[in-house]
Amino acid sequence: MSLSVAELWSAMTTEAQQYGGNEPVLASFYHASILNHPDFPAALSFQIAGKLGCDSVPAMLVRDVFHEAMAADPGIVRAAADDICAHFDRDPACDHYGMPFLYFKGFQAVQGYRIAHWLWQQGRISMALFLQNRIATAFDVDIHPAATLGSGIMIDHATGLVIGETAVVGNNVSMLHSVTLGGCGSRRGLRHPRIGDGVLISAGAKVLGGINVGEGAKIAAGSVVLCDVGPFTTVAGVPAKQVGRETNELPALNMDQNIDEA
Amino acid sequence: MSLSVAELWSAMTTEAQQYGGNEPVLASFYHASILNHPDFPAALSFQIAGKLGCDSVPAMLVRDVFHEAMAADPGIVRAAADDICAHFDRDPACDHYGMPFLYFKGFQAVQGYRIAHWLWQQGRISMALFLQNRIATAFDVDIHPAATLGSGIMIDHATGLVIGETAVVGNNVSMLHSVTLGGCGSRRGLRHPRIGDGVLISAGAKVLGGINVGEGAKIAAGSVVLCDVGPFTTVAGVPAKQVGRETNELPALNMDQNIDEA
């Protein structure tokens, strides 16, 4: 269930007062990260820029780029809020909204990607590539800035995730660590998968080539997917084969990584 | 074969004199990390806190938390010593005790986890989550502070390892990089595996859901385990099926990743 940005921000500030109050070592961390800011976008740019800044491009300058991008495309902030709600709703270990915001490498990497993607769209290729490298270094997540991601994205644990240049990911998709949306071949052009809404891609699955994964599909952990996957279908194995058919709900939302062998 | 903490410390200081003496670039590194300390706990807190400190919580303060935890629970130091011996005994590339202590991300991540776990048990939830994030950032290892790990744990190479909130890991378990002890579903409650003593989980294996993996079992590399595994049993495949039965010794100790197909 997605909150408005204002509702989310209100919940995050309430939480931060509680968590910072309980742990004086972190009181200023909660203050600087959340309470000190007038609104969610200001806190978001502070938090992610603080992770992506480096000697060559300091955090303050990265933050200015965030502000520039968020002003030009309000969808960036909206998507970030949806991503937080996605973690909160789907990850039972996530019991407050501040957790993905403050601690989850997957959430943070995706927000960095959104800015790199905006830069790529503006033709600022080298700055986009620079950010991609910073994200890969800081979060161990490698998303090409030309890839297209929807909102409500959850990337759990995140280490080792790779999303290639021509990949397209729909809304409300859940992916776990070590997932690859990879390319096939050394020719340019469309060569990465297109992932439908509500898809769940379990830990370590590799989806390779310019294939389609239909809405509501589920890809089992460790699978290697080389062919199209139909909507609301479960595939598993190396190479992956159809093993079941989902019915009632989107697998990205219930996060059931089991394989219901048909 | 596990040494007493004093025996281990004696061996480590002897080694450090030799290695530091051979390489003057690193003489002070060996001194600061090992020789400068009166005993093993002091060196351990120095070494791990130095990796986990950051701007918000400097290393000296992390070290004070280590001292607090180690004073309250002497098992933390004992387990660290067992972990070092586990690497020394099982990893043929590890020919001196200082190697895991100084260089191995898996060993260092587990020691950070032990402190985060103690914080979690004290109800210092936000400090435990903060440390979990620092461990995931510094070592690329994501262990939930609520998980329970035994001693004599070896996590080789370690990058990408994930252990979830309700997982339980016995003693003398060996895991390699990219292993996942993951959850199933979006409901709270017991949803991660319970791993018995002496189990070997090979590289990239995913063990998912609230299942039991019996004592002395072996899980082959790249396997995806979704059902219980009996004691002294080898499983392999996606999804994993039984492929053999161990007899004489614990697979965690001999580290044979082969599959003896029955």
Add this chain to the structure above:
Amino acid sequence: MSLSVAELWSAMTTEAQQYGGNEPVLASFYHASILNHPDFPAALSFQIAGKLGCDSVPAMLVRDVFHEAMAADPGIVRAAADDICAHFDRDPACDHYGMPFLYFKGFQAVQGYRIAHWLWQQGRISMALFLQNRIATAFDVDIHPAATLGSGIMIDHATGLVIGETAVVGNNVSMLHSVTLGGCGSRRGLRHPRIGDGVLISAGAKVLGGINVGEGAKIAAGSVVLCDVGPFTTVAGVPAKQVGRETNELPALNMDQNIDEA
């Protein structure tokens, strides 16, 4: 197609002028990384030492070690140039030579390994192990300094790659992230694979034990390889079985991760 070191350097400086000119935020980054140097080796040592320096061993000192190694073994520079060309030729997302040099963790990790390997050969064991740890920390790539790698190596995305102590990798090999060339058993001695020229090892594949993978073989994504693989053969699955036979070209060069099931 591999360029001479001088040709490569000429191309890289031309590119850097263009990219730095387009993005003033990065102008000095391109200058400091490339344009400021008289030749390719000076730039290479600057770039990689800057990533591997730390408090205990500052970047300037790491750079001196690079210069010492490159003076003693000119093959190190030649191999680095071949590695850049490998990325440029095989990775369609890599459209200029500066990309691996500046941004790709796989390229950077391999160049760090080449220095650690030289140190190991000189008997400077602790310095080699120290660098191995720095590489694993900075790039999430764990290559034992005693392993032997050829030239023209491409490691795409790279996170989680592991290459063990007694592994041997030929020339013009392509590997993707999460690939493991791992050992079997806890006894010392030859226990890691030998990979022939032109082999492609797809994402997440685990090749385990002292086996041979023949020239021009292809190992499918997510496979677990426990037995020898013949030349120009494709294997897939957990455990991996032969699924096809290559004919015309080296799979490492065309990067086709598909499985042509025979």
Add this chain to the structure above:
Amino acid sequence: MSLSVAELWSAMTTEAQQYGGNEPVLASFYHASILNHPDFPAALSFQIAGKLGCDSVPAMLVRDVFHEAMAADPGIVRAAADDICAHFDRDPACDHYGMPFLYFKGFQAVQGYRIAHWLWQQGRISMALFLQNRIATAFDVDIHPAATLGSGIMIDHATGLVIGETAVVGNNVSMLHSVTLGGCGSRRGLRHPRIGDGVLISAGAKVLGGINVGEGAKIAAGSVVLCDVGPFTTVAGVPAKQVGRETNELPALNMDQNIDEA
């Protein structure tokens, strides 16, 4: 001659293009410090916050405090512009406006003080004291946040300057390094000097106690001033005595440190 903020900003951006263009090592430094910003206040907060940030209070957070203060009191930006013009007009070694902005510790310290002073006025005493310490550490200039300074202030070289709690400094004052506006006695209350407009206080002079230094006065280098100084009067010596009388212009503007002994 003081420029408007817009005129100053226009001159600074023109200079930065020239200086950055001549020296590629610094091209991005000029860009990040000046050209990347939409206006003078944005550049000012970036520049000074970048010097004052530290582990406990990162630069981005200091910058937010600058923005808060500059929004509440527009005089802060106006005074900063006047200070730059003061350096440009009075210091013959300063031949472009960017020099004090980028390089002069005296200018930078005063801008930090202006924010600390605003915090003090808001009752944020501990934050003001924290900033005072950061300024003293970064620039070797110790100005109490409760002191009052006018605009058009030049502090040349600056190392060792001290201005006490109850000091008042008028407009267009020039001071050199090691100048002290110090207190007398251990009782609270007014105990530091009041300096009139256009005063020149030469290097190393100490002005002590709750005395008045009249408009247009000149205090010779190394003097110790313990009594009131009349307007347009030159004093010198230890303790200082009247040695001359100025006539035509303000000594702060011509920077003539000579003593025209009467």
Add this chain to the structure above:
Amino acid sequence: MSLSVAELWSAMTTEAQQYGGNEPVLASFYHASILNHPDFPAALSFQIAGKLGCDSVPAMLVRDVFHEAMAADPGIVRAAADDICAHFDRDPACDHYGMPFLYFKGFQAVQGYRIAHWLWQQGRISMALFLQNRIATAFDVDIHPAATLGSGIMIDHATGLVIGETAVVGNNVSMLHSVTLGGCGSRRGLRHPRIGDGVLISAGAKVLGGINVGEGAKIAAGSVVLCDVGPFTTVAGVPAKQVGRETNELPALNMDQNIDEA
């Protein structure tokens, strides 16, 4: 009026709760610096080591040296407490005990000196010289580790203070910034001044050579003292001459920098 260490610590923790509570940006700074510690020595070593640590000798290691010195010589802690009280009693701008502890470079430099002095006494010459350099870099205060300082020392503002190798400073002495206790000549042996108890040395005064400054003497700002100064005597000028005679109290305590010309 000097408090016991326990009384001082109690006052400091009460203050820290108040100041940290008023300013959430600094709440964790007050916690980490003061409230997190069990007693005054633990906080002192944390605070000063945090300033003196560097790449070559990290803060945690400096702190261990502090603990070693404070255990061997309890007078170090007692003197630190007296120094804090000296600032509180004599500096009207210092209205709580935490100010010198957290913010005053003079106090912090003297505590660093006390450790360097202890190292010098143990014959650890190079470590003492290393610390002297770190103190000079961090605080702009250059005290030779062989010099001898009493307790109840206040060094106000502190920038530029120099105390030479054979200087001896009594108890309850107050010095201001830019004071020099310097040597004469290029021969080794006693060549710096001996300063009696309760002396006040005002800003910028230079006291040079192996002379005696008697108890309760006052040296005016900017003076250059080349001959012995009698007890309870005021000297001023370049070179300094006697200008007055104190009667009732120690000038170091009332901080009256005026010259009562006799």
Add this chain to the structure above:
Amino acid sequence: MSLSVAELWSAMTTEAQQYGGNEPVLASFYHASILNHPDFPAALSFQIAGKLGCDSVPAMLVRDVFHEAMAADPGIVRAAADDICAHFDRDPACDHYGMPFLYFKGFQAVQGYRIAHWLWQQGRISMALFLQNRIATAFDVDIHPAATLGSGIMIDHATGLVIGETAVVGNNVSMLHSVTLGGCGSRRGLRHPRIGDGVLISAGAKVLGGINVGEGAKIAAGSVVLCDVGPFTTVAGVPAKQVGRETNELPALNMDQNIDEA
């Protein structure tokens, strides 16, 4: 007595072995700073660049500028060796050659200045100004890159030293902290002093305007010099007057700060 560069280097390496051997905390510091280098220039560039590097211009790049300057002007290295010998010969607290090299801010600042001066001569104005700022920040010493300094320069303690744009300093000059060679007036052109060979300028003295200070002159501590000073003459006071006449030796060499009132 000045050593050849080779003799000096030989002495420094012998010392470093002794000092590093006595203090294992600093063994690698002595190795990295001295023993690891093939010759004196390599060590010098490592040591000073390590102090002057910053985020915008990292130490490795500063070091390359040092190498460029030292290759173009061998006098830079020769002068550095003379400066070390000057400290060793004249400062009784300096009993080994490594002390100024490793620890003395005055020596280090002058070596930084020599590179900035070379850049200024090449017309690289903004790089020279950038370095001047870095030197002023790191060492609290402000030497304009256009000033001209001889060799055999000793700047003792150094904090607060200022040398202006058109100043000229001869050979074998000794200056103490807080000395100013300052300008007069706001017009461009020659406006700073010219200091002859062998001059001693004591602590805190201010020499102002385009005046001449003759060979072998001595300027007493705290003096303010506004007129020419004859050769082998001692001046003192505010303003300075002649107080004595030297005969046998250069005051810079015997460092006698006393005033032999004539």
